[in-house]
Structures are given as C-alpha cells and as structure tokens.
Amino acid sequence: MRTVFTTCPLCEATCGLELTVEGDRITKVRGDREDEFSRGFLCPKGASLGTLDADPDRLSTPLIKRDGEFQETTWEEAFAYVDERLKDFPDRDTVAMYLGNPVVHSLAGGLYAGPLRKALGSRNVFTASTVDQMPKHVQVGHMFGGIFSIPVPDIDRTDFMLVLGADPFSSNGSLWTVPDAPGRFRDLRKRGGRFVVVDPRRSRTAQAADQHVVIRPGTDVFLLLALIHELFAQDLVNLRDLAGHVTDHAVIREHVAEFGPEAVEERTGVAAATIRALARQLAEAERAAVYGRIGTTTVEFGTVASWAVDVLNVLTGNLDRPGGVMWPLPAHSRRGTGSGKGFTTGRWHSRVKGHPEVMGEYPAVTMVDEIETPGEGQVRALFTIGGNPALSLPNSARVNDALSSLDFMVSVDPYLNETTRHADVILPTPPPSRRDHYDIAFLNNSVRNVAKYSRAAIPLEEGRVDETDIFFRLTTILAGMGPAADLDAIAAFQLADLKKKAGADFEPEGETREERLLDLKLRTGAYGVTLRQLLDHPHGIDLGPLTPRLPEILRTPSGKIELTPKPIVDDLPRVLAALGTPEPGMVLVGRRHLRTNNSWMHNVPALVKGKPLCTLLVNPGDALRIGLADGGTAQVTSRVGKIEVLVEVTADIAPGVVSMPHGWGHDQPGTRLSVAEEHAGVNVNLLTDDLRIDPLSGTAVLNGTRVQVVPA
C-alpha cells in the first residue's frame, strides 16, 4: 500500500489529491490537505477518481473496425493502418480534426496538441472552444493583444464580485482556476465583502450569494452595457492606475448611449433601479471584480458581452490590481515583452459558409457543413481527439449523420461512446493514474501562482501506449515520417532546437522526453524553477499571490488597452437591433451538476446514483399553465428537433425559462458504457440550433434556445 500525491485532472480547479494505491489500483482518494493550493478540497468527482480509473468499460487496446465490427489490434498495426489509410487523402483540407475538452487537461495535450494540429496541415480544425469560451479569447485578443491574456478575479483579496452566467459552486470555476471556490466565496463574505449572481436560475452559487439577480437568458449583454452606461451617467468612472494605459475611454459613453437602465429593463427583466444600484456597488467597492462565463459566452452576443465585462473592470480601475481581475504568471511561462502586432481573425475562411478562422480554427458548428457539402475540399476523414461531438455540439442528430457518412475516422479516446462508435480506429488513452501530470493550460487562469508536477501514480502496463506517445506518433505520421519513426531521436532534435532558441546553457533533466521538455520550460520560465525542485515538493510550490503585469501583457499595436476595438464596436448595432426585438415564449438554458463532467463521467456508478440528474427544470407557474407535473414527461420542440424529458418543477428556475444539462443521451447503439446506458438521460443538443452563433468568435448559442414545451 502506497500513498501518492497528485493533481486531479478532471476539471479546472486542479485540486491536490492524496491517493492510496494498492497494487495497480487506487483504493482511496482524499483531498491533499498539504497541497499548497487546494488545501484538501475535494469534490464528488475527484473522490470517484479510483472508480473512474478502474472502469472496466475503458478500452485497453486499440480497435479497428472491419466489416462494421470493432476488433482488437496491436498498437503497431493500428498506427500502420492509420498511416496507410491517410494516403487516400492527399488534400489535407479533406481531413478534419476535432479536439475536445480533456485535451487541455493533460500534459500530452499541453505539450503536443499544437504540433499535432500543425502536422495535420488542414484548415478544418475544430475544437470545443467554439461551444465554450472562444468569445473570451477574441475579446482579450482585441483588447490586450494576446488571446490567452484572460484576467481572472482575485477572489481572495476582493470586496465585491459580480458573477454572470456561471455557477462555480457546481462547476468549480472556469477560465478561472480556483480550487474550493465555495470556500473562497464564503471567506469573501466573512471579510465583509459581497457577491452578486446574475442567472435565470437560482443556482448553488446564487443561493449562497448576497443577491441573486434573475435575468432573461441571452440578455446579459444589455445589462452589462447598461452598467457601463451608469458608470458614466452617475460619474462613477475611475481608472485609477490604468489612466495612461488605455485608449480614449470617453468614447465608450457614445457607444452605450442607447442602453440606459430603462431601455434594457423590460428586455432583461432586471429593474432599472437594480441596475443603478449594481453600478454603484461595483464602483464604490474598494476592490471589485466582474466575471462572466457560459451564460455570457455561449450566447448570441458572446464577444460583446465578454468585452463589456472587462470594460467594467477597466472603468472601475480594477484591472491588473490586487482584489480586481489579474493575470497569473505560470512557472513554465516567460514574462511578456509588452510588444506585439495585436490580434486578427479571418486570415482564411471556411469553404462552405465562409466563416472566418478564429485562432486557426473554424466554428465547431460548421464541421458538419464541411462533411456534408460535396465539392473540392470536402471533409471525408476526421480525427476526434478527446472529444464527444456527437453529444456536445448543437443539432446532434445532424452531427451523428455526418459522422456516420465519413470515409475514415480515427478517435483518440478511452471509451467506445456516442462519437467513437463511428470511428474506424480507436486509440485508447490510459487512465489518469498512469500518466504524469503538470498543468500547462490552467495555471494561466489560476488565482495564485503555483507549480506542481506529479509522476504517474501507477506505472503504465507493458504494451500500453501513453497519451503523449499517441499524440507524438500521430504527429510524425501526419508529418509524413511513417508509422515507425524514431520518436526519441526526433524529440532530442527538437529539444536541442528549443534549447538554442531559449538561449539555455544547461542540459534539461528528466526521465522522459516530456520531463526534459518541461524542465527546459520551467528553468527558462519566469521563476527559474526546476523539475527537480517540483519532484522534491509533491504538494506543489506556492509562487505567491498574483502581481500586476499590465505593461508586459499588452501586445496591441497602440501599446495600450484597446477599449473600443473596431470589430467589437461594429457589432453594437446588431445588439441594439436585438434590444428592440424581444424574444417571446419559452427559452431553454443549460446547467451543470457537481457530479457530472460534460458527457463522459456518467459511467461511474457513484456519480449517477439516486435521483436522475438529466431533468427539465420548469417554473411552477409555467408547469400549471402548460399542464406539467413534477416527475412527469414533457415534450420539448425547437427548430431542429424534438425530445421527451423528465420534468422537475421548481421555483429555482425563472418563469418562461426551462433548464436542461448537456452531455446526456447514452442510449445510442454500438457503445460500451454499461453504467451510463442505464442512466441514459436525453441529449439536449438535439434541440440546440447549429445555425445560431456569435459571429465574432464562431461560438455556438447554447443558451436561450426558443422551445415549445407541452406534456408528452
């Protein structure tokens, strides 16, 4: 029996875990009380890591589909087969790639997803970002010059937080690495601070808040613009230390002139007096932070709303300031130089619908168009890497048809699920216990600067292939080096090259290619930490609270914070037009439950037991009017589809709104998910509309879908 300290890879909170390992099994999971960052916090998902890890439905060998049946095969044969079949697609744009959420949660993804995309050489790259956070990247790209320069609320030092469209008590934070978010919010209140939640649903976070502002879905943009309006109207603008670092801020006043509290109150459902009071609280707090997530990004005006969030942070002088919103500095990153050419989109456009490229990818919703539409460059082959587009993309019925029509499909995924059942080859990744972990992605969003590296808790079995090697091998295959290139030699060559570029005069240390690469990044990083030091500190190293970074962050052509970027300002007339065209009738929104993780953790018995989680929340007044009873079944219809779903009547949801979680619908034939099948639920994306996007970012509108609800 051994004790191993590691980091939970399941969500963005990056909690430290204390694992008890017996033989090749995790037999107990506890929150690591000595973890420098999470201090023992653990949620039900982390607690289930042992069961998830040992799930008998996980694939352990590659599968190749022959005559419609999956057959087990060797890794050599699987890679050789992929290499051979790819020869049928000399035009690389006909091969697409979809990268999903778990890719950003692994060292493999952090180090090798970029090279993998590059080696593919196709313009048809899609990721979960365009069903999630792309508006944030676009907005910070335009305002600060760097697509990853997303400031995060410094919750531990703030006095006031305004949270819109996020439920960190359930999601544990997003684009915001904040282990034990509930504890930190409670501490904020204990210090005498306040937080306000804007949400059409009384979420767990809203329940704990000082104030819950109920809003009509999809209308946060109007509320946010009205708050900006009020900062000017009530003479509350105070740039503090940002004066001199921003482009002319006074012009914003003109842009928001028509969004006064009275003009937006009916559309948002938020009283003008409430808006005025919120603006005052925000401006008068000594230190305040505005934070918006899913309910402000996966909506029609996601980019404008995201922009408005940070405009509020700037106009109240709370950007780059302790207790406001700040930029973390991870140990593997170097300090910025404060110079750059800014950010653009649309360097190329998609074949079928002419969508602009954003961050080198197209909207995930248009993947289906590219597969279905004949002509030169039609997508006929697809790689899915840690993604489940069959459940996670809008208009899933169409996605499923498209996937089944492909000529060739490869999935890098541990499960035979709703998506990978369509594949010709499945390359299974080992369970979390078998992999080394360092968080490349989420330390960029962390509320403290911390560093931690953990080697695999349990050695990888003989004959299995690590995810880093799967990524690397596919990269070399796509780069035309064949299925058996010498990966060590290539890695040594790359490391030498990187070493030279970084001007490093030392030999990076480590037992694996990835460790040496990480050691190089760390030692040439901002703090000069070494891999050896991290190995000596199994609970991580605390590098301190966030510190101001503005001058080195800014990479805009003007060298200032661009307060009114042209592409964003140009979208305001569309916002104004929408203000005048209210959306009558019932609308559908999403939610997350503490015991879920998008689509892929419903195969863990402890996480799906008890009351069904996949229900339609209906307000009691609406239920009475429509004739729905708690525990009954509703038929829900949208432009794209029709479903039947279990009804949960509750006053927690606003009138005129229904709420359903995503990631369910495990009743598809040909999968291997024995537990999830018993708790199938219904796929909400059979209702969401693939034609509705935020045009500036290509992000799907997943919240605020117009629906009709009747008894089934």
Ligand SMILES: Nc1nc2c(c(=O)[nH]1)N[C@H]1C(S)=C(S)[C@@H](COP(=O)(O)OP(=O)(O)OC[C@H]3O[C@@H](n4cnc5c(=O)[nH]c(N)nc54)[C@H](O)[C@@H]3O)O[C@H]1N2
């Ligand atoms: N209606 C609606 N739809 C939504 C959302 C919503 O709020 N409402 N949310 C959206 C959001 S925010 C997101 S991020 C997307 C997620 O969309 P996706 O990323 O497409 O889906 P996931 O459900 O995260 O599926 C992850 C896949 O990775 C596999 N996997 C698990 N562990 C590993 C691993 O270690 N390595 C690899 N290679 N694969 C692994 C799983 O088996 C699964 O197939 O869904 C989006 N869809």
Ligand SMILES: Nc1nc2c(c(=O)[nH]1)N[C@H]1C(S)=C(S)[C@@H](COP(=O)(O)OP(=O)(O)OC[C@H]3O[C@@H](n4cnc5c(=O)[nH]c(N)nc54)[C@H](O)[C@@H]3O)O[C@H]1N2
């Ligand atoms: N337990 C759990 N944790 C997760 C995940 C999970 O599936 N389960 N998924 C992870 C992923 S990939 C992500 S991206 C994050 C997301 O993290 P969050 O953004 O915190 O996501 P949610 O918990 O869905 O909270 C979104 C809230 O927005 C509200 N909402 C919906 N529409 C609107 C609107 O128009 N306006 C406003 N103001 N509110 C609205 C919903 O009612 C809901 O309470 O969570 C991550 N963490």
Ligand code: SF4
């Ligand atoms: S909050 Fe996230 S990181 Fe922490 S234990 Fe739960 S799933 Fe893991």
Ligand SMILES: [Mo]
């Ligand atoms: Mo996400």
